[in-house]
Amino acid sequence: MSTAPTPVGRASPRQVLIAGCGYVGTRLGELLAARGDHPVGLRRNPSGLPPSIEPLAVDLLAGDLESRIPPADLVVYAASADRSDESSYRRIYVDAVDALLRVFESREPDQRPSRLVFVSSTAVYGDAEGGWVDENTSPRPESFRGSVMVEGEDRVLGSPIPGVVLRLGGIYGPGRTRIIDLVRAGQARCPGDGPIWSNRIHREDAAAATMHLLDLPEPEDVYLGVDAEPTPLCQVYRWLAEQVGAPEPPKDPAVSRDRSNKRCSSERLQASGFAFRYPSFRDGYGEMLEESGP
Numbered sequence: 342m343s344t345a346p347t348p349v350g351r352a353s354p355r356q357v358l359i360a361g362c363g364y365v366g367t368r369l370g371e372l373l374a375a376r377g378d379h380p381v382g383l384r385r386n387p388s389g390l391p392p393s394i395e396p397l398a399v400d401l402l403a404g405d406l407e408s409r410i411p412p413a414d415l416v417v418y419a420a421s422a423d424r425s426d427e428s429s430y431r432r433i434y435v436d437a438v439d440a441l442l443r444v445f446e447s448r449e450p451d452q453r454p455s456r457l458v459f460v461s462s463t464a465v466y467g468d469a470e471g472g473w474v475d476e477n478t479s480p481r482p483e484s485f486r487g488s489v490m491v492e493g494e495d496r497v498l499g500s501p502i503p504g505v506v507l508r509l510g511g512i513y514g515p516g517r518t519r520i521i522d523l524v525r526a527g528q529a530r531c532p533g534d535g536p537i538w539s540n541r542i543h544r545e546d547a548a549a550a551t552m553h554l555l556d557l558p559e560p561e562d563v564y565l566g567v568d569a570e571p572t573p574l575c576q577v578y579r580w581l582a583e584q585v586g587a588p589e590p591p592k593d594p595a596v597s598r599d600r601s602n603k604r605c606s607s608e609r610l611q612a613s614g615f616a617f618r619y620p621s622f623r624d625g626y627g628e629m630l631e632e633s634g635p
């Protein structure tokens with residue numbers, strides 16, 4: 342499908358459409374290009390994409406996708422909602438997914454992508470009172486953020502285009518330093534009534550896990566993408582405070598309200614052959630702190 346020259350020693354490069362080429366998608370595109378594939382980064386404003394990713398300026402919500410979507414051997418859907426309200430979520434995680442699937446479904450079988458990886462979220466799980474959840478746990482979303490995402494997942498898994506869902510935890514990495522900033526500013530607060538578990542993944546691992554699922558022979562439908570060490574939020578705060586020399590974050594009973602409490606397991610992803618570069622928050626944040634200096 343693609344026309345780029347084939348690197349020596351590799352099967353022919355695949356054209357990979359990254360629909361929603363943002364924080365994770367851009368890193369994924371760089372990884373794909375580095376191994377000889379041809380990434381196409383679709384977003385409304387692709388002007389800042391690195392040169393290794395072919396830019397494609399398309400609004401997934403604007404209609405008329407058929408004429409704008411190029412052929413693709415593989416597709417990743419990693420677009421995010423502009424606003425945190427139900428209709429914005431529905432438009433990008435259900436309506437635009439539907440529209441993109443319809444484009445590919447309407448093409449001749451040999452012109453369809455062989456796989457679409459849908460980047461979803463651990464928000465599909467509700468509160469598990471601090472217990473473990475994995476791919477066998479039924480999603481019981483407690484807000485539209487989870488329920489709309491489940492609808493998007495269902496559209497992908499119900500399509501004749503073979504689909505895989507990757508449910509990511511909180512993404513952190515270079516430039517995403519919200520928690521470090523909170524701790525440094527002395528504004529981090531620990532839950533007052535027992536541990537609230539946090540589940541996160543470094544951008545590098547989120548991108549690499551997505552690439553792994555593009556390649557994996559005979560994948561399962563769903564994988565959890567979180568690092569190997571779910572950790573009580575307070576423990577993360579306190580470790581960071583120690584590293585940056587900030588005061589120990591105090592307990593605040595108000596913090597536990599409104600947070601779903603669960604430990605997400607990525608055992609299935611790891612058993613499929615994926616190895617984390619940053620298996621714990623200490624590995625990822627530690628490197629970020631080293632790079633940012635004192």
Ligand SMILES: NC(=O)c1ccc[n+]([C@@H]2O[C@H](COP(=O)([O-])OP(=O)(O)OC[C@H]3O[C@@H](n4cnc5c(N)ncnc54)[C@H](OP(=O)(O)O)[C@@H]3O)[C@@H](O)[C@H]2O)c1
Binds near residue numbers: 363365387401508
């Ligand atoms: N952030 C987290 O902690 C987290 C946690 C779990 C799951 N996730 C999921 O992981 C995925 C990737 O996250 P991310 O942090 O990489 O997101 P991101 O940086 O916000 O990137 C998403 C990209 O989607 C593009 N986009 C949004 N609306 C679009 C539209 N109508 N048409 C075309 N492109 C559009 C945006 O670019 P333009 O503005 O240029 O269009 C943006 O670059 C998302 O699905 C997100 O929901 C995120």
